[in-house]
Amino acid sequence: MYDFIIVGAGSAGCVLANRLSDDPAVKVCLLEAGPRDSSPIVHVPLGLIGMMHSKTMNWRYYTEPEPGLDDRRLFWPRGKTLGGSSSSNAMCYIRGHASDYDEWESLGNLGWGYQDVLPYFRKSEAQERGADTYHGTEGFLSVSDLRIRNPLSEAFIKAGKQAGHHYSIDFNGESQDGVGFYQVTQRNGQRCSSAVAYLRPAESRPNLTVITGALTTRILMDGDRAVGVEYREQGEVKSVKASREVLLAGGAINSPQLLMLSGIGDQEELIKLGIEVKHHLPGVGKNLQDHLDVLAVTRERTFHSVGFSPVAMLRALKGIVDYLLFKKGNFTTNVAEAGGFARTEPELDKPDVQFHFSPCFLDNHGLNLWQTVRHGYSLHACNLRPKSRGHLTLRSTDPNDPPVIVANYLQHPDDIEVMLKAIKLSRNILKQPAFDRYRGDEVYPGKEVQSDEELRAFIRRKAESIYHPVGTCKMGTDGMAVVDASLKVYGVKGLRVVDASIMPTLVGGNTNAPTIMIGEKAADMILEDMQGIKHQASDEHYAA
Numbered sequence: 001m002y003d004f005i006i007v008g009a010g011s012a013g014c015v016l017a018n019r020l021s022d023d024p025a026v027k028v029c030l031l032e033a034g035p036r037d038s039s040p041i042v043h044v045p046l047g048l049i050g051m052m053h054s055k056t057m058n059w060r061y062y063t064e065p066e067p068g069l070d071d072r073r074l075f076w077p078r079g080k081t082l083g084g085s086s087s088s089n090a091m092c093y094i095r096g097h098a099s100d101y102d103e104w105e106s107l108g109n110l111g112w113g114y115q116d117v118l119p120y121f122r123k124s125e126a127q128e129r130g131a132d133t134y135h136g137t138e139g140f141l142s143v144s145d146l147r148i149r150n151p152l153s154e155a156f157i158k159a160g161k162q163a164g165h166h167y168s169i170d171f172n173g174e175s176q177d178g179v180g181f182y183q184v185t186q187r188n189g190q191r192c193s194s195a196v197a198y199l200r201p202a203e204s205r206p207n208l209t210v211i212t213g214a215l216t217t218r219i220l221m222d223g224d225r226a227v228g229v230e231y232r233e234q235g236e237v238k239s240v241k242a243s244r245e246v247l248l249a250g251g252a253i254n255s256p257q258l259l260m261l262s263g264i265g266d267q268e269e270l271i272k273l274g275i276e277v278k279h280h281l282p283g284v285g286k287n288l289q290d291h292l293d294v295l296a297v298t299r300e301r302t303f304h305s306v307g308f309s310p311v312a313m314l315r316a317l318k319g320i321v322d323y324l325l326f327k328k329g330n331f332t333t334n335v336a337e338a339g340g341f342a343r344t345e346p347e348l349d350k351p352d353v354q355f356h357f358s359p360c361f362l363d364n365h366g367l368n369l370w371q372t373v374r375h376g377y378s379l380h381a382c383n384l385r386p387k388s389r390g391h392l393t394l395r396s397t398d399p400n401d402p403p404v405i406v407a408n409y410l411q412h413p414d415d416i417e418v419m420l421k422a423i424k425l426s427r428n429i430l431k432q433p434a435f436d437r438y439r440g441d442e443v444y445p446g447k448e449v450q451s452d453e454e455l456r457a458f459i460r461r462k463a464e465s466i467y468h469p470v471g472t473c474k475m476g477t478d479g480m481a482v483v484d485a486s487l488k489v490y491g492v493k494g495l496r497v498v499d500a501s502i503m504p505t506l507v508g509g510n511t512n513a514p515t516i517m518i519g520e521k522a523a524d525m526i527l528e529d530m531q532g533i534k535h536q537a538s539d540e541h542y543a544a
Helices: 011-021 045-053 098-106 114-124 151-162 194-199 251-261 267-272 310-315 317-326 413-430 452-462 512-543
Strands: 002-007 028-031 125-127 141-145 178-181 208-211 214-222 225-233 236-248 292-300 338-342 353-358 376-383 391-393 404-406 439-444 495-497
Touching (some): 002 011, 011 028, 011 512, 028 236, 114 125, 114 512, 141 194, 151 338, 151 413, 214 236, 214 251, 292 413, 376 413, 413 452
Parallel strands (some): 028 208, 125 141
Antiparallel strands (some): 178 338, 225 236, 292 376
């Protein structure tokens, strides 16, 4: 019997495991469907390319055919190992805009405004630049400047300034606007995932049990209370019990899937699959949001080639030596070295577009990177606050079956217009003089794509996810909310959801740092509740 069972050892799950097991009297079990994070491609930053291809450490989801994107099925990589997607992402440390959290609070989620969550961002962070109003140095998550800056990334910064964007030293400080280099979740030139940051220091604790290769199949219920979970390990069905709480930290896809498999969700959908309804909660799997991204790609003039390409990397034996001996050089790149935030209209009160610049030729998520010898550079641009909403449902009652993911990209007509303005901003940056010595032909959108209608068609033909799904177990007070402001599942005792699925709206940026913040805040709330129970029991004892 454990006090807490955590399902999912991802960005938030590892935080919970560390913080809750810090009390030696509290027994914690952490379940992860994937393997341990022992592969070198997890820890070498450039290994993220290999993580895209991995079938053992990546869930490799696909959406259903998307009507707004020429009926294409989009690839959705999600981490499936200790650390979750923090073990496979591009390591960009971005929190979003301060107003994003004030919006959460305005939707009825008291305690989630920016001034409430900022202390948890600071608490989580080990900022190499030092502490200030916005940053902390005492946390577990290492945040550092990149140890390499490709000349093409330097050119992007110069081009951004030439295009009228100012230079930003800190996207997580007073202002988000501008272009600059991303800080990354790295420690000494290696990836600092949530597993490295939070789980490694806690794994040796006798009160923490970590089980990998354990696919959780359902939540065990006793009436209206969650009392444990059932999981499969090497083909064997097992179960574990929790005396206090079951904490779902599987992410925006796996957490709602597990709730539905357990009979918690829209009763009409559950009944169709023959699942016994434990609690009717229609918002489970709804409110799905993601950042849609479009690439502008330019071929690099080979006699000035400085970018990353398969040929260049194979030639760079020095890069291997630099990494092995000094943890520096090309293998420390996060590929998305630079970027920034911009407003598509000057009257907007905050940026609505984010850039990620990569000093390499990218297409199809880099899955075909090693099949091409092309030199180039690529500029991502995504719509930070899409109005379209999707959903996911169960494909079957088999936990191994991926759910049906319907993102509904560009369903709202405003979204395509933001994407149109975003690709124009990208083109404007890439045409600046800073790129003159490197610039070859434009590959995407391509010189034949010029009119607004042609650009809209290009977006529908080529836009892809930039891997920020959220919202499917949203926090709120309306009839479609799944959890309250304490992240407790409505109508079910002893059950919380602690991951990106609780976000009522997408933040304006990458979602890993906010998810770690959610884990930190949730841990405090859980511990406060536990202390309250202890105090109540003590008071009752003395009263008796």
